[in-house]
Amino acid sequence: MSIVVTGATGHLGRHVIEGLLEKVPADQITAVVRDAEKAAGFAARGVKIAVANYNEPETLGTLFAAGDKVLLISGNEFDKGRVAQHQVVLDAAKAAGVALFAYTSAPGTLTAALADDHKGTEKAILESDVPYALLRNGWYNENYSENLAPVLEYGAVTQAAGDGKVASAARADYAAAAVAVLTGEGHENKTYELSGDTAWSFAEYAALVAERSGKEIVYNAVSVEALTGILTGAGLPGPLAAILAGVDASIEKGELAGTSGDLSRLTGRPTTPVAESIAAALKG
Numbered sequence: 001m002s003i004v005v006t007g008a009t010g011h012l013g014r015h016v017i018e019g020l021l022e023k024v025p026a027d028q029i030t031a032v033v034r035d036a037e038k039a040a041g042f043a044a045r046g047v048k049i050a051v052a053n054y055n056e057p058e059t060l061g062t063l064f065a066a067g068d069k070v071l072l073i074s075g076n077e078f079d080k081g082r083v084a085q086h087q088v089v090l091d092a093a094k095a096a097g098v099a100l101f102a103y104t105s106a107p108g109t110l111t112a113a114l115a116d117d118h119k120g121t122e123k124a125i126l127e128s129d130v131p132y133a134l135l136r137n138g139w140y141n142e143n144y145s146e147n148l149a150p151v152l153e154y155g156a157v158t159q160a161a162g163d164g165k166v167a168s169a170a171r172a173d174y175a176a177a178a179v180a181v182l183t184g185e186g187h188e189n190k191t192y193e194l195s196g197d198t199a200w201s202f203a204e205y206a207a208l209v210a211e212r213s214g215k216e217i218v219y220n221a222v223s224v225e226a227l228t229g230i231l232t233g234a235g236l237p238g239p240l241a242a243i244l245a246g247v248d249a250s251i252e253k254g255e256l257a258g259t260s261g262d263l264s265r266l267t268g269r270p271t272t273p274v275a276e277s278i279a280a281a282l283k284g
Contacts, residue, residue, distance in 0.1 A: 007073035015175030054085035064096035138195035141277035165199035170272035
């Protein structure tokens, strides 16, 4: 039996592999990557490396075996039909007879367009009759803390979320939850709503950045249309900019403010406060 992790050299995937290495022997872990060179460090530690591509179904043919536990980390190619990509992985896993198919999804409350591919993938998983675990990951602290340069340059946190709040957590927290599911028992056919223990507003976020950086930072609340324009001006493709700005509209409605406690229960520890991620980013 192997634990197979797709997207293993991505931001979340790397955290998951590191967490698994603390729990199970390296030769029981398979890291699925598109570029073997990026996984050289894991290979040196005894992790099995499999090269595969969501867009090339033939590369998935012998990836899984009966009894494997699989973590499908959702793809990031928004323009290539993510549901179809995920379906390719699901079909291969079903054909092999895997014991568990875990998927990093989006919060069930999220109505923004960003959630559409996740809902489509969840539907396919439920219809497949493969034992599943839906890991509905909320927002990551790093979505904001890793993008502090413009905030510090312009002295403003610019979002289209009004007074809405975000119950975010660190990537490492979500990875630890995935590790708990992949290495534990009794997670078959379960859905977990994963989020931080505490919800914060962007005004509070701006105050935290100001406190940690020693600079004057304000919260600049703008419209969804204005934020879309700012993002496209920064070089993002129009459709992606619209998707990201649409998430802010959902935040204003409270769709990412839920604090179910599932994340801290799975990991056995409190989630990482956004202030901690801000401090780490400023030190880096």
